[in-house]
Amino acid sequence: MDTMLVNRFNREDHHESLFLNIPSNAIGALSKESAERILKRKDTNEIHQLMYVPIENSDDLKWLIHSLHKIIMDEKDVQVVLELADLLYFFVVPFYKEELVSQGELSCLMNDMLFILDLWTNQEVIELVEVIQLELKRVERKGL
Template sequence: MDQNLLQMNQVRSEDELAVVNISSTEIGALSKETAERILQMKDTDYIHQLMYVPIEKKEDLNWLIQSVGEALDDNDDAALELADLLYFFVIPFYKEYIVMDHHLYECIDGLLVRLASRAHPDILTLVDVMRDDLTGMNMKKSL
């Protein structure tokens, strides 16, 4: 992801996130409606575009995590793309918020459990790495 898309907000409310992947005013930002269509179609050529959905508040992050969960089904190709989205986008950008917010953590953990139930080796590898990332962050938080 282009570093120019990152924004740091010095003054923000409790609900706003410090790391914003892309602002809703940026050219190329994806609307939630478009994201929902991509998730409904489960077209593996487009799932990666979900990283261009503006995540400006915790409710946006919660929406994305919930939507990914609703999109998971028996299609291993789509599940792999959704796991990639979590691995390359959601976890690296927002793991601090996920670990700090019990609800978000439980939602991500539920997704990882569902993904881990698959026999696809690439999905299992991604799940293991994401769990390690979150566990490591959780341990740092405890110190």
């Protein structure tokens, strides 16, 4: 990846949001089509590559969250679920937690995903869910 920028975008409520901007023309950027293929194949060796999908604006973030939600809600393989939970923990939540809390639609989708993930009996998945929930609650308490 040759560049990663953080840009500020105004949301409707005029708070500024930070988006990790991996420009779509950057070397190593993953196209949405490639990301969709990875999600469709559910290859645990490739899921981490989703962190290279350019999130240049709110619509890109919504697309990613909707895509992850769709997979997590129906997934039966614990290894796939663990990789997706890792992606949420290491990439999505650290960079987009304010958006995930403040945008009603994204907040609902995250709550759905965390609820389903929490139903798994895998201790690693449960631990990731707990840490993600704590981080999102911390952001809520700060008040946006």
